[in-house]
Amino acid sequence: xxxxxKITTRxxxxxxxxxxxxxxxxxxxxxHALAAELAGRNGAPVSRRVRKASARxxxxxxxxx
Amino acid sequence: xxxxxxxxxxxxxxxxxxRLSVFLNVPYDHTFQHLYLAYIAGxxxxxxxxxxxxxxxxxxxxxxxxxxxxxxxxxxxxxxxxVEVDTRRPVTPRFNMSFExxxxxxWERLHPKGExxxxxxxxxxxxxxxxxxxxxxxxxxxxxxxxxGLFRQLGNALVRIESQPSVQDMHFxxxxxxxxxxxxLKRTGGRTAFEASVFKELVMLATELSNERMSANPxxxxxxx
Numbered sequence: 001x002x003x004x005x006k007i008t009t010r011x012x013x014x015x016x017x018x019x020x021x022x023x024x025x026x027x028x029x030x031x032h033a034l035a036a037e038l039a040g041r042n043g044a045p046v047s048r049r050v051r052k053a054s055a056r057x058x059x060x061x062x063x064x065x
Numbered sequence: 066x067x068x069x070x071x072x073x074x075x076x077x078x079x080x081x082x083x084r085l086s087v088f089l090n091v092p093y094d095h096t097f098q099h100l101y102l103a104y105i106a107g108x109x110x111x112x113x114x115x116x117x118x119x120x121x122x123x124x125x126x127x128x129x130x131x132x133x134x135x136x137x138x139x140x141x142x143x144x145x146x147x148v149e150v151d152t153r154r155p156v157t158p159r160f161n162m163s164f165e166x167x168x169x170x171x172w173e174r175l176h177p178k179g180e181x182x183x184x185x186x187x188x189x190x191x192x193x194x195x196x197x198x199x200x201x202x203x204x205x206x207x208x209x210x211x212x213x214g215l216f217r218q219l220g221n222a223l224v225r226i227e228s229q230p231s232v233q234d235m236h237f238x239x240x241x242x243x244x245x246x247x248x249x250l251k252r253t254g255g256r257t258a259f260e261a262s263v264f265k266e267l268v269m270l271a272t273e274l275s276n277e278r279m280s281a282n283p284x285x286x287x288x289x290x
Contacts, residue, residue, distance in 0.1 A: 011112040011228065011279065012085055017272045020083060020114060021265045028269060034248075035273040038241040 081137060088134060088141035089115045090165045093259035097147060101258060102246070102267070103212040104142065106239035107219040109271035110230040110278070113140070120261045131165060132172075139181065141169040142222075146188035146210060148196050163197055184222045186215070212239060230279060238274045242267055 012020070018028040087108050091101055108115045116138055121130045135141060143166040150158050169183040185200060187193050190207025193200055206222050208214035216235045246258060246267070255263040 011276055012114055012272060014269065014273045014276065017114055017269055020081075020086070021120065021268060023265050023269055027266075031266065031269045032273055034245060035241065035270055035277060038244055038270075038274065039237075039277055 082139075083114065083137060084139045085113050086116050086138040086140070087113045088138040088169070089117045090141060090143040090162055090169070091117075092144070092147040092159070092162060093119065093257075094147065095257065098258055099212055100144070100146075100208070100210070100215055102242045103215045103235075103239055104144070104219075105264075105267050105271050106242055106275075107216050107235045108142070109268065110235045110238050110275040111219065111223055111226055112228045112275070112279075114272065115268055117264055119259060120264055122261075132168065135165075135169060135172055135181075141166075141181065141183045142186060143169065143183060144186045145193055145197065146186070146208075166197075186218060186222075212236075228279065230275070234275070234278050234282070237278050238271050241274045242271055245270055 014028050014032055015025055017023075018025055089104055089108070091097060091104060093101075105115050116134055118127070118131050118134055121134060125133075143162060145162050145166070148159055148163055150156060166183070166185065169181065173181045173183055184206065185193065185203060186206045186208055188208060188210035190205045193205050206218035208218050213232065216232045216239075219235070220229075220232070246263075249263055249266045249270075250256070250258070253260070253262040253266065258264070258267065
């Protein structure tokens, strides 16, 4: 049977997932660093990377216009 | 109440209900490992948290553990691609996946307020009409036994989800899991990916990889529903 699917947009955070699965938050921090390494980054906070990417897009658009 | 009220005094407390949790009913064998990782990656990319019976500690009857976990999950995904005869002695058909699907169907029928939705996946979608003809009229998502096919069908099954990661986003998470798996096995002392501690770490890592990916490459919000 198909049921219409409607899922909230808010994604679970790493800590919420850790709490749900019963994984210590210290291990969650280690996995955060591992994820950054796998993504080819140095583990900088996501918010900083997003700001940098956003700034690059803005300056590129400014150059094009 | 979402719990199954059969817990005996002193038995492990069942986990809490979560609208983002998915009961993952897949075979735990080496030949299925790539799709097992792909399910974890794809569901995490969709903003969901896979749960599996292997993560629950022992001490309780297995059937009770399955029911307790299913009761905590808003969704269940059942992969019937390994519903076949196991040629190891004694030669036996494998009933577990279809049995757990039956439990999910019953659970959904007994709780008709939209508390549970189930989805069926198969490598050959027409085979299920022979192996489990009671499912006639049900949408079965055929993935062809490939990671790409599974990602495509996860997108089809959850087409109304507000977060719409691309297949490339799911591959990003999947590739990360594949690369990390040897290290996770070494750290946990696990022999296979189908162990509780390894499964939990894979889910955590997939959640973090997908959160980073989606925050770096946000998709336009298509609106609710």
